[in-house]
Amino acid sequence: MKFDLRRSIRARNDRVKEAHSQYTQGRLSRREFLRFSAALGAGAVGVNLLSPFEQLQVRRARAAQGMxxxxxxxxxxxxxxxxxxxxxxxxxxxxxxxxxxxxxCDYLVTLDADLVLRPSLAESWTPSEDGLTWTFTLRQGVKFNHGKTFNADDVVFTINRLVNPDTSSAFAGAASYVTGAEKVDDYTVNIFTNRVAADFVYTLFLYVAAILPADWPGDFFANPWGTxxxxxxxxxxxxxxxxxxxxxxxxxxxxxxxxxxxxxxxxxxxxxxxxxxxxxxxxxxxLSNASAELREQYSALSGVSYVPVQTGNLDIAVMKYNEEPWTDPRIREAFKLCFDRQTYIDTRFLGLGIPADDHPIAPGMYPLSPADQSPRQQNYEQARQLLSEAGFADGFDLTLLYIDPQSDGGYTEPFAVFMASQLEPAGIRVTLQPDPDYWGKWLADWGPFHLGASNWSQKNTASEMFNLAYRSGAVWNETHWSNEEFDNLLTQFDQELDQEKRAGQLKQMTDLLRNEGPVMIPAFRQDAAAMSExxxxxxxxxxxxxxxxxxxxx
Amino acid sequence: MVVTAHSNPTGNNMLRFILRRLGTLLITMLVLSILIFILSDVMPIEPALMILGRESTPEARAALTEQLGLNKPLPERYVAWISRFIQGDWGESYRMGVEVLPLVQRRFTNSLTLAMMAAAIIVPVSLLLGIIAGLNESRWPDRVISIGSLISISIPDFVVGLVLIVLFSWGLRLLPGDSSLRGDTVNLMEHWQKLVLPAITASVVLIGYIARVTRVSMIEVMDSPYIRTAILKGLPQRTVILRHALRNALIAPVAVVTTQLAWLVGGLIVIERLFNYPGIGSLFADAALRNDLPMIQASAMIAITLVVLSQGLADVIYALLNPRIRFG
Missing domain, CATH: 3.40.190.10 (Periplasmic binding protein-like II)
Incomplete structure (x- = not known):
């Protein structure tokens, strides 16, 4: 495969400049702009486009992180x-x-605590003009702990191993469009994709993508080799x-x-x-993870600080899109109107969380995530009216399947209990059914008048989340949500390199999910840790x- | 009835008794091991899926199932499993990907050490309290001890543990409440401080129970005709109690203590969790919660061995203390 690296870089820098002009017009936040340029491997180009004052601010913010x-x-x-x-x-x-x-081990790139992509074993990267080949320039002078010098062979070994189905790696599912890697020279590697994937570089920080040496014989317990x-x-x-x-x-x-x-x-x-x-x-x-219930106890310890951190982790009510009564959009809407999200945050997480808008893309936690959210307000009157329009004036009975407390330490049960209590005033009567084999059947059809409760952790990109669980027929599409408009938007979103257009597409997708989707997501919770001062x-x-x-x- | 003279009747009979007991124990364990294997076969666990993960291809899982011999008939798998088990090959944990046997050995040593420490507290304290209460039936020492032991039985062990932590660790700063060994091999000289609070917690529950058993036994013995005869004969009370009453009074409590040893070694799950002590109970609880089949099988075998052995030990001690049993 032949291509012109210099032309690719020029094209890439043009895209960064374009994003910068969007930023100066106020259509893109500074964080988004820096993220975008970093994702294209042009972090330094991006920073240099900022005004000297802004550059100073960025550097100060980075320096203030440590004495x-x-x-x-x-x-x-x-x-x-x-x-x-x-x-x-x-x-x-x-x-x-x-x-x-x-x-x-190190990864090719790293996503820092601000969720900004940074170089690690890869120093820079750039997509080819057709967007199908990504060229990585690797860091030199890096040694593995067993003595080998890090070079292109190790990256080729790791990537090709990840995409090989025999490896059984989650990488193959999450980045199914990656076809393999090829060495260009000792410190340059091409990674090939079979479609344009704007967020591709983020997948290199999937936790399974640690770079192993080309001479790794297997068994990390015996051979914990890394850089x-x-x-x-x-x-x-x-x-x-x-x-x-x-x-x-x-x-x-x-x-x-x-x-x-x-x-x-x-x-x-x-x-x-x-x-x-x-x-x-x-x-x-x-250092210790500290549950919200023990917040006061941790805070009372001397020399210890209690540090909350916002996450995109969420609890989710699953309505099987193809099964009664969830096939009726009025029922889905009525269902979503039953919940007081702030009450959930206050009772379940003792205030540590932000209300969510019935889609999984938490504000500020994903590149391009829409900042303006309007989580539904609880409205029983409207809910009851929608139910009676749909022919359920007397409500209906529902079986709520969720992960048995024995299997998840009781995490999901309070969510199930909360839903049952909030649904009751609308006439939806819930039978709780904890199930030790929830994960064994969560992707199957449950039969009519079933509801599910599960949870998802944050992903690196909106594309990853949607392609895993929201695209029609996706492997982990637990709701069986299937919407042509959504699928098309997702395909465009994955292939579009213009950030403004992508932000618009993402907004359209989250709106679709919010308004018509088969999920109720009440909150994005905060994790917390207790740390020695x-x-x-x-x-x-x-x-x-x-x-x-x-x-x-x- | 003819009683044959015998150079050492007690010793020989005792040996035969123990051998017979051991034989019964082995058969019990063999039967139970079959039951365990059948039960674990019924459990809805797909080993290849647990080892290779959800991302694995069906072909890879089928190959591994073949390689592990999991598609062979049940009796064949049982024989393979039990013979490997006896030879010390306990397999690999699905969850952790490491050998089961060394992990179980390590945790077992930890638990045994803690159990010994607890027993060293339980036996003298509970017997002493029970004897004092029994000798002072219905007087104030009996009342105090009886009510005290009732309370100690009724308080859940995690409450006792928490109170001890707040008192001795947070308040007085005398002893650590965090008993993690952090990978060290347990060593009484080095780690005794870490063992004290969990051992006391385990003791509190049992002391009350055993003290009550001892008390009742003591009262019964003191009420029996031969003790009354001894007292009427004018023997000093000291001699009556130490030489005549105690041996019989201890039969019941000692048997109880021995049967509780299994619980002290393998059953302290809550206490191990609270103090973060790496014992065998919590290892087994995790295995059960996470469908870790080889670990579940190992834990069931260990649990059975513990119960069967402590029961056997109780029988032997009972026989030693009560000669009538031996010839029965």
């Missing part, structure tokens, strides 16, 4: 840790387990995993020396909220933990 870091020390963390299997990074199935790999800032020095399943710093990591700290600042990091397993609180109180851990670490909205630039005050 002068101190080196040394060990962090004990009881947060976001699980020892479910991570013997193959390509087959990870949870964010928590991926945090074990994240300390040891990351730490190495695994001890692993006792379900108890702890210990990471110690490497001296030859490529990333540089604020002091110009190699990262990480810390000598060691230990993830310690805590199953019980009270045990975690107790460990925090005793100072035997410095001595610990300098920024929480990631997606529960990713990377200790590479964390540090401890002495």
């Amino acid at each position: 002068t870091p101190v080196r040394g020390g060990t962090i004990f963390s009881g947060a976001y840790f699980s020892t479910s299997r991570f013997d193959d990074p390509a087959r990870l199935d949870s964010v928590f387990a991926s945090n074990n790999v994240r300390q040891v 990351g800032p730490f190495t695994i020095t001890d692993f006792v399943p379900d108890e702890r995993i210990r990471f110690e710093r490497r001296d030859d990591y490529w990333g540089l700290g604020a002091d110009g020396q190699a990262l990480p600042y810390l000598d060691a990091v230990e993830f310690v397993s805590y199953q019980d909220d009270l045990a975690r609180l107790n460990a925090m109180a005793e100072g035997s851990i410095q 001595k610990l300098h670490y920024r929480l990631h909205p997606q529960s990713f933990v990377w200790m590479g630039d964390a540090w401890l005050e002495t």
Whole structure:
């Protein structure tokens, strides 16, 4: 395959300039503009287009994130840790387990705590003019912890392994349009797609896409090889995993020396909220995820701060689009009108959340997410009227399927109970049916007059979320939502490189879902962590933990 | 009736008794292992799906199922499983992808250490309290001990644990409330402080129970004709209690203590969670919650072994204390 890199770069820079003019006209926020230029591999081009004053602001905001870091020390963390299997990074199935790999391996790109895409093992990237080939320039002078020098072979190995169906990686589903990778020279790689995918680069930060060396023989427990800032020095399943710093990591700290600042990091397993609180109180851990219920207890500890962080994680009421009574748009609308979203946030998350607008794209949590939301207000009168227009003047009976408390630690049950109580005044009578095999049948038809309750975690891009669960026939389309207009918009959204047009398309899609969709999404919740005041670490909205630039005050 | 003279009748009979008991235990365990295997076969778990994940292709799952021999008939799989199990190959955890046996060994050692520590508290304290209460029937020491033990039985263990943490760890700052071992091998000299609060928590529940059993047993014995005879003979009370009453009075409580050992080792799930102590109970609870079949099988086998062994031990101790049993 032949193509002209210089022409591609010129075309890319033109797109960044175009986005910049949209930004100066106020049609794109600064964050969106910087995100867009970063996604095209032109972060520096983007920053340079800003006025000197704005550049100063950006740099200040970045500098304000840390004082002068101190080196040394060990962090004990009881947060976001699980020892479910991570013997193959390509087959990870949870964010928590991926945090074990994240300390040891790097990705081509990284999505920082502001959800802005940044270079990592790839220094820059640019799409070809037809948008089907992405050329990555790789970082030089990077070493794996087993001694190999990082180069294009490793990227080609990793990408081709991810897209191979025999690997059973979630990557193949989430980025099904990626066909493979090819080495151009030692530090240049082409990655091919079979359709234009504007958000492609974000998928390289899917947690399964950690870069492994080309000579990796398999079994990450035995061969935890990576380019990351730490190495695994001890692993006792379900108890702890210990990471110690490497001296030859490529990333540089604020002091110009190699990262990480810390000598060691230990993830310690805590199953019980009270045990975690107790460990925090005793100072035997410095970081802990902290449920809303224990907010006051954590806040009362001296030397500990309680830090909420907004996420795009959501609870979802699932109406099977092809089954009675949900086939009638009036019933779906009536259903959505029954809920007081703020009450849900206040009772379920003790205030830690923002109301949602019955679509999964949380404001500020996704590139181009529409900022203006108007979550439905509870309106029983209107709901009852719609129900009687649809022929259910006396309401109806509904069976609510949800994940059995034994299987998810009781997470979903309060949501199910909340729905039952809010539906009752509208005449919708709910029978709760906890099901230990919910995930075994969540994609199937449930029969008429069934409702489901489940939950989704935030994805990197709107495209990822929609292609997984909202496109007609998508693998995880639990509602069986099928809307031609939506599908067409999604296809256009994926192939459009103009940011303003994309923002418009996304707004149209979220409006469609809000107004006609078969989901009721009451809120985007906030996660929270308790942190020692001595610990300098920024929480990631997606529960990713990377200790590479964390540090401890002495 | 002819009683044959025998050089050492007690010893020989005892040995035979223990061997016979062991035989019964082995048969019990074999039968139970078959039951476990049938039950775990009925559970709706697809091993290949759990190992390869939801993204795997049906072909890959079929290949793995073939490779694991999971499509063979049930009896064949049972024989393969039990012979591997006996040889120490307990398989790999689906959830964690690591060997089951070393993990179980490690957690078992931790639990055994904690159980021993708890037993060291439970046995002297509860027997002493029970004896004092029994000797002072209906007087104030009995009242205090009886009510106290009733309270200790009725309070759930996590409440006891929380109170102890708030008191000794947060308040007095005497002992840690976080008993995580963080990958270390448990060592009494090094970790005793971490074991104290969970051991006391486990003790509180059992002390009340065993003290009550001891009290009733003591009262019964003190009321029996041979003790009355001894007292009427004019023997000092000390001699009556220590030489005549105690041995018989301890039969029931000791049997109870021994049968509770299984619970002390494998049943402290709540206490392990609260103190974050890596015992075997919470490992098994997780396995059950997450359909981790090899771990569930291992845990069921361990649980059965524990119960069967402690029951057997109780029988032996009972026989030692009560000679009538041996010839029965």
